[in-house]
Amino acid sequence: MSERRIARDSAPGHTGSVGTEQTCLTKCPHCESPYVQPLKVDRVDINLISIELLCPECLTWMSGKFSDDEVSKLMNYFRAGKAELLDTYDRLVQSNMANMASSFIYALKKDLIGPDDFSSNSPRTRSK
Numbered sequence: 001m002s003e004r005r006i007a008r009d010s011a012p013g014h015t016g017s018v019g020t021e022q023t024c025l026t027k028c029p030h031c032e033s034p035y036v037q038p039l040k041v042d043r044v045d046i047n048l049i050s051i052e053l054l055c056p057e058c059l060t061w062m063s064g065k066f067s068d069d070e071v072s073k074l075m076n077y078f079r080a081g082k083a084e085l086l087d088t089y090d091r092l093v094q095s096n097m098a099n100m101a102s103s104f105i106y107a108l109k110k111d112l113i114g115p116d117d118f119s120s121n122s123p124r125t126r127s128k
């Protein structure tokens with residue numbers, strides 16, 4: 001049987017309330033941020049895992065003991081978040097590269113780029 005309660009406390013130097021009932025592991029009980037991060041995960045029994053979580057937005061620290069199923073759902077949530085983050089990163093890199101290529105093509109067409117732009121003595125490439 002799992003302990004569904006998360007003891008909530010604040011990080012050192014941060015004031016906040018303590019001991020709020022919380023059953024959702026993916027959302028901060030203080031500010032409702034969905035970016036709660038695991039700090040420490042330890043197995044304490046055959047079907048019981050202790051987790052420490054930190055909210056990066058309000059610095060609320062939480063801990064509790066949960067079943068394998070609950071922790072599995074939390075890990076799936078993190079995997080989905082990681083996949084979404086990587087997908088967003090890939091789309092952003094692709095967009096930035098397309099914008100740089102367009103700028104470079106425009107500069108070539110307008111004859112704005114010359115050999116001196118690639119010289120080590122060029123004001124644009126010279127270090128400060």
Ligand SMILES: [Zn+2]
Nearest residue numbers: 028031055058
């Ligand atoms: Zn928070």
